[in-house]
Amino acid sequence: MARRTVSSDPFEAIAQPKRRQVLETLARYPGAGCPVNELVVSLGLPQPVVSKHLAVLKGVGLVSLEKRGRQRFYRVNGEGIRAVHEWAARFERFWTHQLTSIKERAERRARDLPTPNTSEEPRRDHD
Amino acid sequence: MARRTVSSDPFEAIAQPKRRQVLETLARYPGAGCPVNELVVSLGLPQPVVSKHLAVLKGVGLVSLEKRGRQRFYRVNGEGIRAVHEWAARFERFWTHQLTSIKERAERRARDLPTPNTSEEPRRDHD
DNA sequence: GCATCCTATTCCGTAAATGGAATATATCAA
DNA sequence: TTGATATATTCCATTTACGGAATAGGATGC
Structure with missing residues (x-):
């Protein structure tokens, strides 16, 4: 059960190294963005692979798209x-x-305290 | 071919929502950390499931472990x-x-780029 | 019309992660 | 020792993502 659903949240989308590469490559282009064929060359991946990764990234809102020609x-x-x-x-x-x-x-507290599970309320100690 | 390997990088590890939950829960505890049984209660997940997620998190260095008793x-x-x-x-x-x-x-540059066929007003009819 | 370029999508095989249940290991207590 | 507690690990079934190849779709040019 409970599989991961790559098409729903950005954490899933960026889990894949190649998709991070796609984002990093896209980030090097000016505001107009980058056409797919240029991405294909930059990444050295087959075009369908690039398109599929872009589809995932678009599905979770990590990239946006503008058609021109x-x-x-x-x-x-x-x-x-x-x-x-x-x-x-x-x-x-x-x-x-x-x-x-x-x-x-941590170790000092570990020695000095009984066990930190006496209360449901999480503790925040800071120095 | 080129599967994702959850046990190798932190992006894979945090892709799983339950593992993010584990981290978020752990973050509410003081420096001494949190024992597994308390995590199990907090998360409402079966103990083996929690242990397995912890193993993954530990494998990529997102959590550290200290045995006591x-x-x-x-x-x-x-x-x-x-x-x-x-x-x-x-x-x-x-x-x-x-x-x-x-x-x-983006649109200004789009007009200026040497790509053909954009002599007209740029279109904004989709996103 | 037809050909060509650019991109998306479908089909498919394989590898892998996930959760559940049962079991194993380790530590303490009596 | 025996038993109880705390956690890890193994086995298994299911589901999913990934990449490759082929194909489909859409826009442009002739």
Whole structure:
């Protein structure tokens, strides 16, 4: 049961390294975006593969599309990636504080406290 | 051919919503971390499922582990998430600039590019 | 009309992740 | 030792994503 559904959230979409590559490549183009054939050359991947990845990225809103002539210009749509950025930012305190002091404090608390499961309420201790 | 390997990079690991839940729950605990049984209660998932997700997170360095008695305390390891945060930050300009000005610039450039067949007014009839 | 270019989509085989259940391992307690 | 607790691991079935090849669709040019 409960498989992953790549077509629903940006985290799934960027899980695939090639799709991150697509985004990184797109990001190097100006606001007008980049047509598929140029992406195909840049990435060195078969065109159907690129198109399929673009379809996934578009499905989750990570890129947007503009048709011009027979080409389709894709460009990065920041909002989706912003969500990822903000999710990760929630964990900022885990890398801004030095790990060593966190570890020390963790071990000190571990020794001194009975067991931290007496309350349902999560604790926030900071230094 | 080229499958995704969940046990190799943090992007794969956080693709799974339940693993993000695990991280979010862990983040609410103090530096000492959280034992598995408490995670099981908090998440309402079967214990083997939680353990398996923790194994994946540990495999990619998103959590670290400290044994104490028969319990194992897991805590968030910031470095892995930091990588995600920094990757997303590379796209910051796509959401800090207003979308409207980006669009305008896109269309201006689209007119100026050497691609043929855009001598007319650019079309805005789709997104 | 027809041919050509650009892109999307379908079909298919394979590899892999997920969850459930049962079991194994490890630690403590009596 | 035996038993209970805490966690990990194995086996299994299901579902899914991925890539490749071929094909379809759509726009342009002749």
